[in-house]
Amino acid sequence: MSNFDADLSRNTANFAALTPLDFIARAAAVYGDNLAVVYGALRRNWRDTYARTRRLASALARAGVVRGDVVATLMPNTPAMIEAHFGVPMAGAVLSALNTRLDTSTMIYMLRHSQAKVLVLDAEFVAHAMEIAQACPALKLIVDAVPGTAATAQPDGWKDYEDFLDGGDPEYAWLRPTDEWEAIALNYTSGTTGQPKGVVLHHRGACLSALSIVVDWDLPRHPVYLWTLPLFHCNGWSCAWAVAARAGVNVCLRRVDANAILDLIQAERVTHYCGAPIVHAMLADTIEARHDSWRRDTAHRVHAMVAGAAPSPTLIGRLDALGFELTHAYGLTETYGPAAICAPHASWTALDAAERTAKTARQGVAYQLQLGMSVRDPETLELVPADGATIGELMFRGNLCMKGYLRNPEATQKALKDGWFHTGDLAVTMPDGYVQIKDRNKDIIISGGENISSIDVENALYQHPAVGAVAVVAMPDEKWGEVPCAFVETRPGAAVSAAELIDHCRTRLAGFKMPKAIWFSELPKTSTGKIQKNELRAIVAAMQSARPDKPRLEPAM
């Protein structure tokens, strides 16, 4: 034992488990009168919000919830959903926020897998919950009434959320984690293949993830944060806790509607919001359709964070032109949402718009508090050269990685093997050290021995003004093995032919990367706006086997 360990141990004076729960206690103590939650006409300050979360924790404890129990939610971005992010872990429980857009059978799978004891749901989802209650008879149900409807709408035996809170103690001495490695959240991956996996996050990581957002996004004191991003998606990329850390305003939002969002940005002077590319594209469409008056009428700066899928340079350019301060981040459910950021450089402002958006479209570098992000050979773990060309697997390590998957040690070991979290994303490292994703592992198209990044083909198509959304997947081909097949969703009121798009691509893509078929269709998307390529692959496979008339498929060549 060195001099520096003898008689110098941890104790309650000099050590405290890191937890984002401290953020709300401090917001209430220091900025108790400041606005915490806005929801329509509802205005609630941090003091009252903190008291409500303590009531929630106390009521859960009285209802029998103990340390390590799971409390699930089925709610949109309402005040109760914000409260759950504090009140549930304050009871020592683990928050499992279910994606409200899932089918009921998947929800039931998750609730059973997590052995959830309580489900707090919004009255909007009572129909789901009736089925859930039948399948999970031991589950306690608490219903948050939709304003304007009767509070007694819920079936017998279910609790009303406000009644439940009334039974709790606003001065409740909530449970700090006994160890910062204790679980705070359980977030199920969307599970495009196989059963969803339960990602276990801990207090330490949640605290550091929230702090990283504050530092990396330069989140100032008292931001006005609009909840466009679902809170059930990685706890709103840890913003549930980051907004409390800065004593900001949570502007709640039941559903994503472009006009409602733009109105709220003006009315509440929203300074920050997050979303997948599709949300930002929708806003850009709507602003452009308003003939720019919205932009002229909005004098304050609006900071937008985009992540969840790779934004095209075209989208970045549009948002830039509309005056949004855009930050591009990257991560996964396993990394508390974004754990990488395209950290900006002052020198980029001197670049022309195309160069600048190309820089910003990269996934960038690790968050301030994520130890490492690098692109490596998945077998040897050797770093790829920083040449912008050699593809490897993107890997993370550090405090912003999950504990693992719940009750799935094989998947945990596979994901965390060799001391790195394997993202499954294929990427290159640019000469300046910034990482750019080329594809999901399973999305890469191998054509005549060449790797084709589906994102490269998509970005070329996005440059056409008629293209609203696009997804490129591999199509089996006798000669080449695989060739790119593009699915295109046109922008409202726009029209374009496959031949025109092919022409458009000729100057933008090498010959072997050209899409060999273009399909016009609305694209299937997940609740978080990610295009579901597995469904598109199923369509391609069905076409190949059935050889139907392909009514909407236009052969490109």
Next chain:
Amino acid sequence: MSNFDADLSRNTANFAALTPLDFIARAAAVYGDNLAVVYGALRRNWRDTYARTRRLASALARAGVVRGDVVATLMPNTPAMIEAHFGVPMAGAVLSALNTRLDTSTMIYMLRHSQAKVLVLDAEFVAHAMEIAQACPALKLIVDAVPGTAATAQPDGWKDYEDFLDGGDPEYAWLRPTDEWEAIALNYTSGTTGQPKGVVLHHRGACLSALSIVVDWDLPRHPVYLWTLPLFHCNGWSCAWAVAARAGVNVCLRRVDANAILDLIQAERVTHYCGAPIVHAMLADTIEARHDSWRRDTAHRVHAMVAGAAPSPTLIGRLDALGFELTHAYGLTETYGPAAICAPHASWTALDAAERTAKTARQGVAYQLQLGMSVRDPETLELVPADGATIGELMFRGNLCMKGYLRNPEATQKALKDGWFHTGDLAVTMPDGYVQIKDRNKDIIISGGENISSIDVENALYQHPAVGAVAVVAMPDEKWGEVPCAFVETRPGAAVSAAELIDHCRTRLAGFKMPKAIWFSELPKTSTGKIQKNELRAIVAAMQSARPDKPRLEPAM
């Protein structure tokens, strides 16, 4: 074992010890071309600065330094001092930055007590070091030459700093802490009574302290930070590491000179600086003497942090009027420097200047990442009521508290007893929860059974325009037990009589708080600008026993 612990243990993929050393690695990787260090004509970017710190760590390791060894420094705020804050702990060693203004015998005490192996010193202090070398023959000495002097100025056997670095590997795989509780720094308290105590700080706390400064001071990306505050004072209040976290510019400064500082603020467009009240007062004096032209010529915002001693409301008002963005913080060597901040409220801007400065003069609330700060009865630990009147002892708990004092378990246990760090400062809690210090434990004046805060008396005197600095101590009194005695340093060119000051106080202080004697004199100060009240008390005691002619003491009544 719950579901959430089974097969979900820590590993290198999902856990990393917190350390501020990661900040420089990231600054070099992401912002390698950005300016890191400015010193006169010297300009060095983060890539090169990081390479130099790795050379330093490597050279120390080659010189035999191993994990847990102490490397001391005796340097002003030069580039080498910045480098030591990273290079020394990168070798696994503990940095002990000595106060350069101490007498040599105290330095020798500290070097022996810490069993330091290496001393890195600035050539300015070679004379000290000659004595030190005699007293500590095993100590290795490395001298950083003062620019413009011969590099061979150091005695035989001593290493030249640049030569030493040349022997190190710029690609050195530096040692991460194996546990974030490992010591990173050893800072000796100034020790106004008894021997100095060695405060042991750890990597976790240093990382969280630096992050707290970033969040609580809203330190933006790329601040231009001027080193007015000695780095040997609590590692520059953790700013050594915080500036790296934000890839900022360290503007180095060999000595504090008001005109040089004001010139640097303009020339380098300095955005942030820290200092004790005396530094800010000196700048205010100088700006006022320049008849306001400096302020007119300085268009950019300058953020000033004041801590180290309680600033008077008068000083706060002057800085406010001069256009500085002032932040008032509070802490001790034991809490990594400041661990509390007078967190601002938007509503304060509507107050008149006197009310606003009164708010800002309070020590405030705990830092974002310090768990707790409260005023308690030191015996019962009961919280004092938030009445702004009941005095108790200010206490901290959380991650921003030292491990303890090196090889001094009794002092450690006393300081950290009952789960709180006892600051020894007497304070009240205001109705809004903000804490205001009334006195050091030993500074309180007990007069006729009433507690008199020496700070209250000082603040009243500071409101007189002729008063530059003031210190009030207890003077024994036959009738009252103790009465306040004021020592006053007038501002340059100003003159005032004791009678005038007494008159001035009459409307500002209760009768029992009035100073009963006023002494005009230059005040003895520590290297960090704190007035040494113990010396003033010695003068009072000497006067009392010797009853001399008291040539400069003017009896007030």
